[in-house]
Amino acid sequence: MVLLSGCGGDGDAEDAPGGGGTDKGGAQVTDVKKAPLAQKGAFSAMFCAAVPANDDGGVLYSVTLRSYSAGDGKLVAERYLRTENLVEPVAGCPGDESSGPGKPARYGLSKDLTMLAAIGDDRVMVFDLNTGKELGPPDPDAFETKPFASNAAFHPVTNEVWYATRPDRTSTDVTIRHRDPSGGMATEQSIPEAGIPAEQAKDLVTAETIQPALGSRAPISPSGVIASSDADGQLQLRRMRAGEPESPDTPALSGGDGVRCDPALWIDDTRLVCRHDTLQQITLSADHRSVVKTEGLIPENDKNPGLPVLSEDGKSLYFLADNANRQEVLYRVDLTSPGAQPKKIAALDPPVDGAERHYTSLVGFN
Numbered sequence: 001m002v003l004l005s006g007c008g009g010d011g012d013a014e015d016a017p018g019g020g021g022t023d024k025g026g027a028q029v030t031d032v033k034k035a036p037l038a039q040k041g042a043f044s045a046m047f048c049a050a051v052p053a054n055d056d057g058g059v060l061y062s063v064t065l066r067s068y069s070a071g072d073g074k075l076v077a078e079r080y081l082r083t084e085n086l087v088e089p090v091a092g093c094p095g096d097e098s099s100g101p102g103k104p105a106r107y108g109l110s111k112d113l114t115m116l117a118a119i120g121d122d123r124v125m126v127f128d129l130n131t132g133k134e135l136g137p138p139d140p141d142a143f144e145t146k147p148f149a150s151n152a153a154f155h156p157v158t159n160e161v162w163y164a165t166r167p168d169r170t171s172t173d174v175t176i177r178h179r180d181p182s183g184g185m186a187t188e189q190s191i192p193e194a195g196i197p198a199e200q201a202k203d204l205v206t207a208e209t210i211q212p213a214l215g216s217r218a219p220i221s222p223s224g225v226i227a228s229s230d231a232d233g234q235l236q237l238r239r240m241r242a243g244e245p246e247s248p249d250t251p252a253l254s255g256g257d258g259v260r261c262d263p264a265l266w267i268d269d270t271r272l273v274c275r276h277d278t279l280q281q282i283t284l285s286a287d288h289r290s291v292v293k294t295e296g297l298i299p300e301n302d303k304n305p306g307l308p309v310l311s312e313d314g315k316s317l318y319f320l321a322d323n324a325n326r327q328e329v330l331y332r333v334d335l336t337s338p339g340a341q342p343k344k345i346a347a348l349d350p351p352v353d354g355a356e357r358h359y360t361s362l363v364g365f366n
Helices: 094-099 193-200 204-213
Strands: 002-004 042-052 059-069 075-083 115-120 123-128 148-154 161-166 175-179 189-191 225-229 235-239 263-266 271-276 278-284 291-296 316-322 328-334 343-348 359-365
Touching: 042 075, 042 094, 059 343, 075 115, 115 148, 115 161, 123 148, 123 161, 148 204, 161 204, 175 193, 189 193, 193 204, 225 263, 316 359
Parallel strands: none
Antiparallel strands: 002 075, 042 059, 042 359, 059 075, 115 123, 148 161, 161 175, 175 189, 225 235, 263 271, 271 278, 278 291, 316 328, 328 343
16 A cells, blocks of 8 residues: 655645646646646656664655656646555665666656556555555455566556566566556466567567566667676677577677676667766667767766656757755756756755655656
8 A cells, every 4th residue: 555645845836837737638737736747848756765664674665756847847746655664666766776777767657657666565566646546456365376576667558567577586487477557467468488588579668668577777779789787887788689688799899898888778779878977978880899989978077967868859868966955956968069068957856755865766758
């Protein structure tokens, strides 16, 4: 169960452009706690804080989702929820922080920003962000075996939730499952491990859903090249194939040895953005076997920029970073002017939810 309530924070609904947005019928909505999060011309951010649940080491999560006008940064919509003990959102929370950027927060949210996926009691749970209630929960009185799940992601086209399961915590046998959150477990379909490569090869969107469901945050290029880094932080590329999805496409990058990269996103099929202390753009050859150019996208800094998102026209990157006052700020950098000073778009005040520190993620533009 998730507890839902209003959350204090930035400004009043009256200050928001358009008075907080419109509902599905086009009627004006003036209350930011009722206005839809997914509004055209707005960007969304997720604030998450781990909160001690009891004296026994339990943890619950305080989550605030906000949408802001891309023009002036005014708040246009907001949702707040707090999980019960040991129910953790699958992306966008402090657990992602230990090894650089975690999975992008968007993977744990439906495309229309009405649902959030979490893991609790070793299973995937989906919550309605408007009511705070779990959608399609399993029958508590059913006699059945329950597989172990640890990762999930929403399919951006079907809005189904996809997740990987194993028979138990120690097993390495993986099955991919997906279901309609509203329809519950009765709609669940499964793909055995042997069928996963072929399923990934069907289309890029499905591959981009299966990868985070398997626990990977490696971005995939339009032609199906997966970018990741090895234990030493060196860039690695491999191409997905239906027959052998994990075989290296380029075992060693010709001319690319020593390229340190924590892959964040592909701009197109040959340009990759890396987040390694700063933001860099790596341009690869058409066959992905050599590095043509490496450029810093922003000046050298100590701000530790967050995971970026690409603008709709593909010409700019947006990212979050702390300013000198330790306030989270949204910045934009023009991809045609690498190394230029980023432009400040808006400062994001933290939610007033009792937490001292929040892990903030840029979800993206609607």
